Structure formats: structure tokens, C-alpha cells
Amino acid sequence: MQHNWSRHVRLIISGIIGATLIGLYFGSPVYGFTFAVAVYLWWTLKQIGRLYKWLGNPNASEQAPQSVGLWGDIFDYLHKLHQTHLTTQDRLRAQINRVQESTNAMRDGVVMTDHRGAMEWWNGSAEYLLGFRRTTDHGQLIHNLIRTPAFKSYFDSRNYREPLEIHSPAKPHIHLQIQISLFGDDDRLIVAKDVTRLYQ
Structure with a gap:
């Protein structure tokens, strides 16, 4: 997870630097930098919105939202946590049902x-x-x-x-x-x- 995080950070920084260099080529590096940051901010807000909607009702869909890069890893990780939680919940519910059934027989x-x-x-x-x-x-x-x-x-x-x-x-x-x-x-x-x- 730590390795993936470092790789994603390098890709984001590389993208911003690349957009700045393209802006420099056209004579306005500030515009290139601003455009790259604005696009990344828009992308991030969009993914946050999808995450917020899914967390509000994670059982509505078995799959977490699909994405790429850093957000793809975050969605995958949260989906695995959610599935583990559901499995644990089912196991505990089965144990409770067994206890109640045995107690009802007393x-x-x-x-x-x-x-x-x-x-x-x-x-x-x-x-x-x-x-x-x-x-x-x-x-x-x-x-x-x-x-x-x-x-x-x-x-x-x-x-x-x-x-x-x-x-x-x-x-x-x-x-x-x-x-x-x-x-x-x-x-x-x-x-x-x-x-x-x-x-x-």
C-alpha cells in the first residue's frame, strides 16, 4: 500500500510538471500549471462524490465504484474491508442464531x-x-x-x-x-x- 501511494504521488507530480512544461512551450507555464491543478481537483472532487454516495449505502451494490490510479486503490481497499465486515457480520449472526435456538430449547x-x-x-x-x-x-x-x-x-x-x-x-x-x-x-x-x- 505504501509503495502504491509513493507511485501515485510521483505520477501526480509528473503530470503537473508535464502540464507546466507544455504551458512553458506555449509561453505561459502558469496557465499549464493552473490547468493541471484544476483538472486534478475536478477529478478528485468527482471521486470523493462517488465515494460519499457509495458509503451512504454500500449494500446497494456489491461492487465499490470503479476508478483508476490512487482512487482505484482506495475503492478496492474499502471494498475488501466492507466484504470482510459482511463476512464477520454473517458469522456472528449465525452464532447468535445458534445460541438463541439452543436457549429456546431450555x-x-x-x-x-x-x-x-x-x-x-x-x-x-x-x-x-x-x-x-x-x-x-x-x-x-x-x-x-x-x-x-x-x-x-x-x-x-x-x-x-x-x-x-x-x-x-x-x-x-x-x-x-x-x-x-x-x-x-x-x-x-x-x-x-x-x-x-x-x-x-
């Missing part, structure tokens, strides 16, 4: 919230045990859905060495054991186990 309720307690994701068992609704509860604070004061105190305490036992807010006959773990940027992973038989 009998325990699993809930993910941010640091405030805003609901981000939960599995089917959490819907059954806690009464969450996928259509309306996303983004809601979990304290507003599990209104047991002990749960809010437990959530805010950040001391999760021991689990909390409460009744299900949706099915009071179900006794739950709640365990919270911290991850990411102070986000919460909440696991709710049905311990009704053990409790009885």
Missing part, C-alpha cells in the same frame, strides 16, 4: 436486559414462566413486568451470589428461582427456574 426462562433493565431478548420459557409478550414487551423495563419489590431490590443490588425466590407474576402457583449474571456493559442475563416441586 426449560428455564432466559432473559437479556441492558443495564437499566430494558428487555432486549428472552426465550419461549420466559414467556411461559414470566408472562412476557414478544409483541409488546420488547424495550420495556423488566421491573414494570415483574413488580415484586424483592426482585427490583435484587436487580439493583448487583449482589447476585445467591439466587432469589419469588412467585411467577403470570402464574402465582409457580415458584421461581431467579439468578442474575452481569455481562457486557453492565447488562444482565436473567435465568428463571421453575422450582415449584422442590419448594413444595
Whole structure:
């Protein structure tokens, strides 16, 4: 990349010098120099416009804008970065889907919230045990859905060495054991186990 950059700079300087010499041949080197700089500035602004348009919506086309010289290398490099990003994104999405599929197969309720307690994701068992609704509860604070004061105190305490036992807010006959773990940027992973038989 560094070698290509040096070569492109030499070509640009050579072009400007060449235009200046042609202007000198016709008796006006300043005009030749000015013309060369103006043409290069026009070309650069045109490539910047194409780059700006592509960066605004890179997924609209699989290929980056085509060009030559320095701008051709820049477009190629950015296109490779974009393709690498898409590949990484697809791999991460596949891993997330596998985790969610395996979590959905669990009998325990699993809930993910941010640091405030805003609901981000939960599995089917959490819907059954806690009464969450996928259509309306996303983004809601979990304290507003599990209104047991002990749960809010437990959530805010950040001391999760021991689990909390409460009744299900949706099915009071179900006794739950709640365990919270911290991850990411102070986000919460909440696991709710049905311990009704053990409790009885």
C-alpha cells in the first residue's frame, strides 16, 4: 500500500510538471500549471462524490465504484474491508442464531436486559414462566413486568451470589428461582427456574 501511494504521488507530480512544461512551450507555464491543478481537483472532487454516495449505502451494490490510479486503490481497499465486515457480520449472526435456538430449547426462562433493565431478548420459557409478550414487551423495563419489590431490590443490588425466590407474576402457583449474571456493559442475563416441586 505504501509503495502504491509513493507511485501515485510521483505520477501526480509528473503530470503537473508535464502540464507546466507544455504551458512553458506555449509561453505561459502558469496557465499549464493552473490547468493541471484544476483538472486534478475536478477529478478528485468527482471521486470523493462517488465515494460519499457509495458509503451512504454500500449494500446497494456489491461492487465499490470503479476508478483508476490512487482512487482505484482506495475503492478496492474499502471494498475488501466492507466484504470482510459482511463476512464477520454473517458469522456472528449465525452464532447468535445458534445460541438463541439452543436457549429456546431450555426449560428455564432466559432473559437479556441492558443495564437499566430494558428487555432486549428472552426465550419461549420466559414467556411461559414470566408472562412476557414478544409483541409488546420488547424495550420495556423488566421491573414494570415483574413488580415484586424483592426482585427490583435484587436487580439493583448487583449482589447476585445467591439466587432469589419469588412467585411467577403470570402464574402465582409457580415458584421461581431467579439468578442474575452481569455481562457486557453492565447488562444482565436473567435465568428463571421453575422450582415449584422442590419448594413444595
